Amino acid sequence: MLKELNEVIEFIEDHLTEELSLESIAEYAGVSDYHLRTVFFHLSGMTLSEYIKNRKFSEANKDLLQGERVTDVAFKYGYQSLDGFTRAFKSWSGFLPSEVQKTGISKSFPKLSFVISVKGGNAMEYKIVEQPAFNLVGASKRVPMQFEGVNNAILELAQSITEDQRKEMHALKNMEPRQIVNASYDSDTNFMKEEGSLTHLIGVLTTHEDVSDLLTKVPVEASTWAVFPVEGPFPTALQDTTARTYSEWLPASDYEVVNLPSFSFTKMDPDKEGYAYSEIWMPVRKRV
Incomplete structure (x- = not known):
């Protein structure tokens, strides 16, 4: 299962700009969605949807730092309106997308990698x-x-x-x-x-x-x-x-x-x- 989880992480990385459903990810991993979300949480401490959101906004922050327009970044990560993206990004980061471009302020969330650590x-x-x-x-x-x-x-x-x-x-x-x-x-x-x-x-x-x-x-x-x-x-x-x-x-x-x-x-x-x-x-x- 550990190998499958790390493959799931790579699958998510390859599809961050697309709509990712739990069902499609579980189908890719070859397990039930219930099993996937349960094991993922207990290993990572967060839900799968939280992880995907964190990775999307982390990559969006990177794109903004590289000078991409806020509107382009919003549409790139699946938002249909600039206002919706701006509110969601601020809720996640604590600052506006425009502030990233003006001041270089940044928040990141790195890609996960799973290993088993057997206690004692x-x-x-x-x-x-x-x-x-x-x-x-x-x-x-x-x-x-x-x-x-x-x-x-x-x-x-x-x-x-x-x-x-x-x-x-x-x-x-x-x-x-x-x-x-x-x-x-x-x-x-x-x-x-x-x-x-x-x-x-x-x-x-x-x-x-x-x-x-x-x-x-x-x-x-x-x-x-x-x-x-x-x-x-x-x-x-x-x-x-x-x-x-x-x-x-x-x-x-x-x-x-x-x-x-x-x-x-x-x-x-x-x-x-x-x-x-x-x-x-x-x-x-x-x-x-």
């Missing part, structure tokens, strides 16, 4: 599990994206679960991992900016179809799952391992992530304060 040389333990179709059932709500620390919205969801909901979840639970899980799905298009939201569900896996109105039911099709065990301080170890699955394991593996709910569970260690065993379940498929 630690191999990632995982197993591949085939699961038949099931339902995720539990309490759910829309929550803001947050990649570090405790998400207060999820904490509020957990605290809102009633005794009746809890009893029904435990009665329905009949599929591995047979634990109360935290599942995430239905994310905003721009969720990778950590500005959007997704649906978070606290519940169980079940094959039962008869679920009361107290709980949300989310059908999940039969799939392959990469399962990553985690032991350590909670939630730091879980969040760090989640990041490593995207930044280290996925690019080096033969798998791509698919657009199904992912989930994890955590069992706190009664003998070690703040210490827990967790598992991350990531829906994947073999890359073609």
Whole structure:
């Protein structure tokens, strides 16, 4: 996958003055658009659309420094009006395109290059599990994206679960991992900016179809799952391992992530304060 990502970067460079869609880039890379945007974000820290915008404006800044007319540069990078380009360029750089030509002021954003840096040389333990179709059932709500620390919205969801909901979840639970899980799905298009939201569900896996109105039911099709065990301080170890699955394991593996709910569970260690065993379940498929 690392080779494909670097080829994607070159593809973008060759088409900066054209309209670039996520679908066309994913088709070029030979992966799903969901997999591409997910892995790209976790490796680069930005969305693919953000990266393309940064590169377009960086090259536009260069063209302006070389004396090209603002109007020509605007049309070159896909803007139909000078005003639209001027506003967008100022929002990105903090100054007007005309100021670049008058004062030589400049802002640049270099081309990315991907390499894998394995932290501490630690191999990632995982197993591949085939699961038949099931339902995720539990309490759910829309929550803001947050990649570090405790998400207060999820904490509020957990605290809102009633005794009746809890009893029904435990009665329905009949599929591995047979634990109360935290599942995430239905994310905003721009969720990778950590500005959007997704649906978070606290519940169980079940094959039962008869679920009361107290709980949300989310059908999940039969799939392959990469399962990553985690032991350590909670939630730091879980969040760090989640990041490593995207930044280290996925690019080096033969798998791509698919657009199904992912989930994890955590069992706190009664003998070690703040210490827990967790598992991350990531829906994947073999890359073609």
